[in-house]
Amino acid sequence: MKAVIFDIDDTLFDSATLAKMARINAVKAMVESGLPLKSIARGYKLLMRIVEKYGSNYNQHFDKVLEELGCEWNPKIIAAGVVAYHDTKQAYLKPEPEVIPTLITLRDRGYKLGIVSNGKAVKQWEKLIRLGLHHFFHAVVISEEVGSEKPDVEIFRITLKKLEVKPQEAIYVGDHLETDILGANKVGMISVRIVREKRKKQSYKDKITPRFSIKRISDLLKFL
Amino acid sequence: MKAVIFDIDDTLFDSATLAKMARINAVKAMVESGLPLKSIARGYKLLMRIVEKYGSNYNQHFDKVLEELGCEWNPKIIAAGVVAYHDTKQAYLKPEPEVIPTLITLRDRGYKLGIVSNGKAVKQWEKLIRLGLHHFFHAVVISEEVGSEKPDVEIFRITLKKLEVKPQEAIYVGDHLETDILGANKVGMISVRIVREKRKKQSYKDKITPRFSIKRISDLLKFL
Numbered sequence: 001m002k003a004v005i006f007d008i009d010d011t012l013f014d015s016a017t018l019a020k021m022a023r024i025n026a027v028k029a030m031v032e033s034g035l036p037l038k039s040i041a042r043g044y045k046l047l048m049r050i051v052e053k054y055g056s057n058y059n060q061h062f063d064k065v066l067e068e069l070g071c072e073w074n075p076k077i078i079a080a081g082v083v084a085y086h087d088t089k090q091a092y093l094k095p096e097p098e099v100i101p102t103l104i105t106l107r108d109r110g111y112k113l114g115i116v117s118n119g120k121a122v123k124q125w126e127k128l129i130r131l132g133l134h135h136f137f138h139a140v141v142i143s144e145e146v147g148s149e150k151p152d153v154e155i156f157r158i159t160l161k162k163l164e165v166k167p168q169e170a171i172y173v174g175d176h177l178e179t180d181i182l183g184a185n186k187v188g189m190i191s192v193r194i195v196r197e198k199r200k201k202q203s204y205k206d207k208i209t210p211r212f213s214i215k216r217i218s219d220l221l222k223f224l
Numbered sequence: 225m226k227a228v229i230f231d232i233d234d235t236l237f238d239s240a241t242l243a244k245m246a247r248i249n250a251v252k253a254m255v256e257s258g259l260p261l262k263s264i265a266r267g268y269k270l271l272m273r274i275v276e277k278y279g280s281n282y283n284q285h286f287d288k289v290l291e292e293l294g295c296e297w298n299p300k301i302i303a304a305g306v307v308a309y310h311d312t313k314q315a316y317l318k319p320e321p322e323v324i325p326t327l328i329t330l331r332d333r334g335y336k337l338g339i340v341s342n343g344k345a346v347k348q349w350e351k352l353i354r355l356g357l358h359h360f361f362h363a364v365v366i367s368e369e370v371g372s373e374k375p376d377v378e379i380f381r382i383t384l385k386k387l388e389v390k391p392q393e394a395i396y397v398g399d400h401l402e403t404d405i406l407g408a409n410k411v412g413m414i415s416v417r418i419v420r421e422k423r424k425k426q427s428y429k430d431k432i433t434p435r436f437s438i439k440r441i442s443d444l445l446k447f448l
Binding site for chain 1: 300303350354362
């Protein structure tokens with residue numbers, strides 16, 4: 001093995017909890033500022049429906065919440081949601097336990113480190129910077145930049161080429177079967193799935209099987 | 225007197241220092257991430273030229289910095305600038321000394337409090353929320369929402385109507401002669417200009433004269 005390549009969201013930090021807490025706190029702040037809702041849970045459900053309908057990179061989710069509730073556009077309520085969302089996001093944008101010491105040890109042992117991530121390039125880089133991880137990687141490849149996204153093999157091939165390693169010399173670590181594990185398997189890398197307690201319920205459809213399964217990032221050090 | 229109405233930027237917080245420091249820190253972070261510039265000062269000048277050319281609400285200033293330097297689009301450098309800019313902004317988004325105790329005392333004395341501000345409504349509300357001032361005001365009027373901006377009299381009249389006071393019963397506090405003082409004078413309010421040390425050099429063109437000039441917000445309490 002010569003290289004270890006990582007997914008970002010829900011692999012290096014707990015993206016699912018971040019998104020959930022940021023949205024709940026946004027709804028709470030909007031209600032405090034006058035959004036006519038008696039239940040935070042109902043507001044959260046409504047927001048989730050809007051996020052699913054318009055996508056997570058759409059930037060008018062809170063305007064749509066007002067619209068769906070038949071309210072007039074209200075900049076105070078929207079701003080309250082935006083501030084609470086961003087403050088919560090920043091509070092939760094921390095690496096999972098053991099991520100930093102594991103990356104340091106992998107570098108000490110001479111491995112090349114990489115990132116393969118789907119998403120907007122500036123947004124994903126912002127995450128790496130806020131996580132304090134931006135200096136660790138020899139190559140960072142984001143789908144927007146290369147016009148190919150996981151599980152396509154192309155985005156993995158581009159990264160392997162940048163790191164100057166062959167697929168069979170590289171490990172790919174991610175949480176999603178349908179993107180991370182499927183893609184890594186297709187290109188011929190060693191796929192490692194990280195399954196933390198709370199994400200046990202992810203569907204095992206399509207019989208996509210990772211080569212290894214780990215519970216925490218530091219488990220990588222056991223076989224590297 | 226029945227009401228005291230305030231401008232936001234450079235009246236309730238030090239917007240000029242915030243913008244300057246946020247931009248300097250953004251340039252520093254971009255240089256650290258690979259922007260090919262030897263001098264931070266040169267980068268700051270370039271950024272200021274771009275801000276002036278495209279306006280401060282344009283959201284691709286850092287992309288333009290790369291473009292002007294003949295560099296390829298680089299999401300790492302842009303994200304480094306964005307993160308440093310926002311972190312600095314948050315650090316400096318604090319009320320000027322004495323603003324909060326002065327607002328509390330004015331309310332204790334029975335004055336209605338208001339805001340008249342030029343700008344994007346959500347953005348200006350975000351500032352009030354981050355400053356912790358959003359609960360103090362009986363009326364907040366932002367130009368984008370009402371389709372009129374200082375020095376037009378209309379935006380002042382809308383606010384006076386919301387507060388149910390006549391122009392001669394209200395004080396307007398701001399820093400800019402050409403928008404704040406001119407507008408307040410035109411509508412017949414008592415204009416008060418706040419001139420802190422560092423802003424002495426603002427041009428006194430057009431002979432716009434405030435009714436009173438103060439050095440700090442708490443000076444208001446001397447004549448109210």
